[in-house]
Amino acid sequence: MTCQKCATRQILQENELICPKCNGIEFLPKDVALSVAQAQINWFDNGFKQVLGKFIKRRLLVWLFGYREKIASTFFTEKPSIELSKFIAVNLLIKRVMEDYDVDGDDEANEKNTPELIDLFAGFVRIAERKFLIEEDLGHYISKSSFDLKSIDKDRLMSNFSFRINEDYVPILESFEDNLIMNEDSAKAFFEVHKAEYERINKSKPVPTERTPEETIQILFPTLLAFYGALTKNKLYAETFNLQYLKDVKISPQFILSFIKKFGQQTGLMTQTNSHEFKRAVRVYFKELDKNIVYDNLVFSKDNKQVFPFFLNVDNHLLITHNFIRLMGLFYYPMYYDSEFKKEIDKHSMIFEKTMVPEKLREQGFTLIQNYTDKKQASLEIDNIAWKGNTLYVIETKVWDIKPYFEHRRIHYHRERDLKGVVDGKKYTYLKGSETVTDIVSLLDKIKHVQDNLSQICKDAKMITTIKGVVITKSHPTIQEYKEVKFIGFSHLNTL
Ligand SMILES: [Zn+2]
Structure with missing residues (x-):
């Protein structure tokens, strides 16, 4: 929130937001x-x-x-x-x-x-x-x-x-925390709370060969999303961990993960082999792949410096680090199986809208109508209508997961515009790089519809004195309010 006195964008100092102007702090141009x-x-x-x-x-x-x-x-x-x-x-x-x-x-x-x-x-x-x-x-x-x-x-x-x-960076930081990418202290605290859950995930070994990519994505979704967001969070990360060239030659995460199993893992140590053995393993176990292409795209050496250093070859000592490769395999999943990953994101959006938000609202004592549709105008759909005491909320939900270049402002302009679009009735979609704007029923119109038809819609209509619009987002919203509609992150839903 900008400074209440002078509307200047605030800065974070010792974990508190302060106004630079009112505090006499001058930035370098x-x-x-x-x-x-x-x-x-x-x-x-x-x-x-x-x-x-x-x-x-x-x-x-x-x-x-x-x-x-x-x-x-x-x-x-x-x-x-x-x-x-x-x-x-x-x-x-x-x-x-x-x-x-x-x-x-x-x-x-x-x-x-x-x-x-x-x-x-x-x-x-x-x-x-x-x-x-x-x-x-x-x-x-x-x-x-x-x-x-x-x-x-x-x-x-x-x-x-x-x-x-x-202050514009704060919601970005908070979104990263929500997604398990955090600093040492918050990780420790989180681990204490979720220890049992983590151990269970950890025991279900990442990516055994018998699982399909879809199953792996389903089981490890939060981890995959977190990694993918973290290692592409800005230009420096996205360039360092860019594995598009592997995708181009059809070297898949599943291949990488099953390939390293052909070499024994000694706990806490690196496994050593040589280029001959490496290529032999490809030739024997993965006949569909060309051993030289695999070697040239995965093994980093003095004569092959442009690839990401998955494996290292120095003076024909070829080093294999199993856990690191497993970790990078997880990161590579969303990049390689992008359409499967998109499907899973959509599925989670549905769960958020249809289950998580309504459950949380009921927990807080709201009476609920889910997926309301106007009988006269089918395009007028409302995710949730919820009331408690004398206040009724007309609620839309919006999922905004972390995604590549999350630290870049361009992404957040889009996000803010999308949120305002819910209120104004504009939907922005991207297809192959070009953008289209579609008119949809605005949240303002939906609020008006509920006001006009309150006695038919709400069984406690007589008690309702206030009707408000709210947009509930999965991660932290970049704006708090627009045209009297409030934006609330899921983790702050108890403030409703
Ligand atoms: Zn100020």
């Missing part, structure tokens, strides 16, 4: 903020080149692969959360180290300096992400003291600027 972020990125980049130059690359790559496997194993065995900035950092770092593979160094990677390096690189990723958020008008830089970007020294370049997100 957007173009200056972007230059600062770019200067910080350049500085990090240079520093990293020097640090990485000192390492023996082969050893470092093996350690990074091991660390990545540890993150994935923790996800499957301990708690269902992933620190996204570390997860992307380790993958970017693997690609980065391979770039400089031939730059010789003497330092050996070990269990101490590898995580330190990843932490440092995660800091770099966070600054790159800040730049996106500033570009998207979701974040701002504040300068602690005056500066000249040309002559500023390194320490001040890093310490002189603090970053704040604004």
